[in-house]
Amino acid sequence: MKLAILDRDGVINHDSDAFIKSPDEWVALPGSLEAIARLSRAGWRVVIASNQSGIARGLFSMETLNAIHAKLRKELAQAGGSIDAIFTCPHGPGDDCSCRKPRAGMLLDIGRRYDIDLQNVPAVGDSLRDLQAASEAGCAPWLVMTGNGQKTWDKGDLPAGTQVGESLAAIVDVWLQEA
Template identity: 80%
Template sequence: MKLAIIDRDGVINHDSDAYIKSPDEWVPIEGSLDALARLSRAGWKVVIASNQSGLARGLFTIESLNAIHAKLRHELAQAGGTIDAIFICPHGPDDGCECRKPRPGMFLDIARRYDISLQDVPAVGDSWRDLQAASTAGCTPWLVMTGNGQKTWDKGDLPSGTQVRANLAEVVDAWLEG
């Protein structure tokens, strides 16, 4: 089975320092939905792994988050693709949970769900915490320069073996060519 783990905000859709709190605020990055559709049509399982501390902060409800994900799934279906699963961490940064990236708990939950090793499974993110969680779980980290990607690149200290591309479309191109 080919599995891809992908962060949401800053990779699939435009991010916001004020959080994405409603479906109206969820706006895909150009080319990202087509990239995900190409991946799913090629037989890959597409899984989203996303910190959603806005839930813990009371900035939006689980119903709002579900509506955002319904919009994502609908727009992706219009492009001919599907999301196999969405994993979230609903906790705040000080809650001490194991699922909040940069900890690998969400990735380990994905491995259990699919009953697979994450060794060399590609995982895409735009922040150090995405890459660190992926690397700790055994995935191959991929950094996109969208969202917080440029800031992450400028800070350096990327996990060993991190691949870098301009955006999700270029990442998917590399995966499908490889």
């Protein structure tokens, strides 16, 4: 089974320092849904792993988060693709949970749920915490230059073995050429 783990904000959709708090604020990045659709057609399972501290901060409810994800799934289906599962951490930065990236708990949970060794499973993110969680879980970290990717690149100190792509579409091109 081919599995890809993607962060959501800044990778699949536009990000906001004020958080994505409603379905109307969720806007796909150019080419991202088509890239996921290409993975789906090639037999990959695509899973989202996303910190969603806006819930802990009281900015939106779980019901609203589910509505945002329903919009994502609907638009993705229209592009011919699907997301196999969405894993989220609803905790805030000070909650000391094991699932909030940069900790690897959410990714390790994905590995357990799919009964797969995460060694070299590609995981795409736009922030250092995404890459750190991927590396700690044994995944192959990929930095995407959309969202906060450029800022993350500029700060440097990326986990060993991190690969870089201009967009999710460019990264998927590489994966599908290697398959």
